[in-house]
Amino acid sequence: MLELARMDGLAAQAQSLEQSPLSVRGMTVSYGQKPAVFSVDMTVVEGSMTAIIGPNGAGKSTLLKAALGVIKPLAGRAMVHGKPLNGQRHRIAYVPQRASVDWDFPTRVIDVVLMGLYRELGLLRRIKVVHMNKAMACLDRVGMSDFADRQIGQLSGGQQQRVFLARALAQGADLYLLDEPFAGVDAATEKAIIDVLKGLKAAGKTVVAVHHDLATVRDYFDRVFLINTRKVAEGPVETTFTAENLNLAYGGRLAMAQIDQLELAAG
Amino acid sequence: MLFDALLLQLGYNATLVTIGAAFLGVSAGVTGTFLFLRKRALVSDAISHATLPGVGIAFMVMVALGGDGRSLPGLLLGSAVSAWVGLLCVNWLTRKTRLAEDAAIGAVLSVFFGFGIVLLTIIQTMSAGRQAGLESFLLGSTAGMLWNDAIVIAGGGVATLAVVLALRRPMGLVAFDPEFASASGLNVARIDLAIMGLAMAVTVVGLKIVGLILIVAMLIIPPVAARFWTDRTDQVVVLSGIFGGASGYVGAALSASAPALPTGPIIVLVSFTVFAMSLFFAPGRGVLAAALRHRRFQRRVHMRQGLLALAQGQPIYERFTLSLLRRAGLAHADGVVTETGRARAAKALRDEKRWELVRADQALEGAAALYDGMRELETVLTADQIAEIDRRIGGPKEIGV
Structure with a gap:
């Protein structure tokens, strides 16, 4: 009986892994001797919009990068629909932090978006009209098609962020991972980005974003993942985005007054 | 003489060297572009200095095996192996220790170079080493270059x-x-290793012509010069190849045209000339263009500020502004506005108001991004759009525009 129940549990777990566009198990990442992320499990729900939230230095970006194999984790693994990440990368699009690149690099807006087509183009295939049209369409979706020929350094921070998003759109993935897409952008950009993300969700895609602004979590996302080196909580906004969980994640760093303003679900 | 040299009329050796240098220049320029873009320019310095022990060891091995010891392919193979070891050392030190890359480069560069010099000194005391001429690898030596050498370099x-x-x-x-x-x-x-490995290949190939000390210049100067002319990666690559190839060709021809002009250093000086020209004269990023642009911009700012001051009846304190307005016939020397000045000033003020609305309007974000305080609204919006904005400003404001 017990054996049967255990196997049932395993089967259920395997099924949830298969359905999840990105699942992380036992992930530990360490810079030096101090783990930035410790033994974290995360199961992204297909078709959801998930915010990864937590205080500064809680390992939000690190978790994302480790899940993508950009950083090598000390332990743990990431799976895409229950399969190893390699071989499934075409299903994932990534928007890194804007500050992670040199914006004086000699490249135009359109060239950056074309980088999203790297898998399609491979090493030697020529860039044809089809590819250009595709890239322009992606720029259009973020409202940046007028800027296609600009050198990327001439853009404002918000415009740069939108170009990064257009590049991810060009990848044509099912799962979009964004590292602080709203950091330091203007209101117009924030609206443009959230419109695109909501459009992706409406099309059945999955979105995961590292997010800073607790005030907008409720409007933008339907699931949250709270982390502070260790996983604090994971689930739908209504049940998981609670004062109790925020206190657990942020410790004393969040004043009660701030939490009160968030119209949280009754924990 | 120089003309003959450029047309490859100075004899067999000069022709070989010139063509070889052109090939080397193109591949160094193209390869160096990616080093430069990856911000790893100095790694090539470590790589090139790390070739020296390999040259010494290869010579000793070839002599010990009863061979000539001076065979170029053998020496290049040796230099490639030790450069690769040096490269792996830099990589390992940067990745696995807390050493910063510049420190790792410095350490590898000096240790390998020092070891190489020791080997060269020992070789000079060997009976077979007297005329080895291995020190020519330091600065390159093209005298007595053979057909086979040229083939190795070009290939x-x-x-x-x-x-x-x-x-x-x-x-x-x-x-x-x-x-x-x-x-x-x-x-x-x-891929990083591939970028470095390619730079290493160019270094090894270039040892004979420019030598290990100056090869860095051939990898780095052309892309830096090319960067001044364009904002596109593919164009930087092509331009850098052209600059490198031309520098190699012209430099080698120059050095062949007169006695006592060393090939490698002359090539480097020629490519420096290309760099200097780019630095000053490139449109867009060049120093001269930037200075001109700044001056023109300054004039427009002063003109605009002057007009707005006139429109609002404010006094103009800056002499430069006043002299600009006077020369344009918009104001008198005492700062009093002229008839034309009055019209222009009114239009300036009106444009300012129009811009204010454009910049506050989400729908016109694209146009608003072009705002710099001076741009004519007509260059970014259609007449209809402007009419719509004027309607929003409201009021009878027809001015003799």
């Missing part, structure tokens, strides 16, 4: 170029955004 250059062209996309992607590249499934460490 190596072409092969390197082919690999660079095949890998240009992943290398460009890694140089711009390594995190994104890695998330897309590219092995960043391996």
